[in-house]
């Protein structure tokens with residue numbers, strides 16, 4: 001009988017069976033693929049049970065509001081990036097992992113026709129009560145999207161999402177199914193080549209695994225926690241696996257508020 005960890009030998013990015021357990025952290029082990037250098041956790045969410053109902057009371061609402069204020073500038077920069085690439089007016093846009101709908105609302109105010117996916121009931125309730133946005137709980141692979149919205153959207157966005165999903169290539173392929181020919185996909189995710197990650201790897205090796213600095217912070221076994229961190233070349237490879245033509249790749253927005261992240265923009269082939 002196979003060990004439960006045998007399945008992690010298969011790299012989540014290049015699919016070669018060349019991944020080996022490399023960093024043993026407090027709650028998870030990070031596998032490293034010797035073929036493509038991809039790093040990913042051995043933790044998967046799998047099908048999550050329905051979360052216990054949480055009431056959006058005024059204290060919770062105030063807390064979400066306070067936390068989300070930090071992302072106001074980022075929302076404006078993300079929208080500016082999209083606006084440089086295509087006219088947002090009347091654009092059919094799907095935001096995957098929409099959170100409380102900040103980006104959706106900003107795009108809607110510019111004339112976009114927006115839909116959003118958000119698994120958290122609390123965030124959906126907040127978006128509905130504060131911005132009159134109705135977010136969908138069904139994730140992108142569900143028949144709701146895959147049969148009802150094939151080749152429907154002009155733009156799909158995944159802001160800080162791909163590092164959280166169980167299988168990033170498969171999730172991106174499902175997202176691309178929903179894009180019209182010539183559609184755009186924008187994706188932002190932490191950069192594995194950022195200094196804190198590289199320093200953490202070095203310390204882990206020098207201390208024979210006794211210390212890992214920030215590695216424990218880069219990965220999580222909480223539901224929808226971080227499961228993989230990409231380098232820039234790996235993001236390009238991810239786009240290629242999903243059949244996207246690379247249009248844009250950047251380390252940060254102009255005013256540098258997204259340090260330690262990469263932003264990539266891919267397009268489906270024109271029809």
Ligand SMILES: [Zn+2]
Nearest residue numbers: 011014033036
């Ligand atoms: Zn690989």
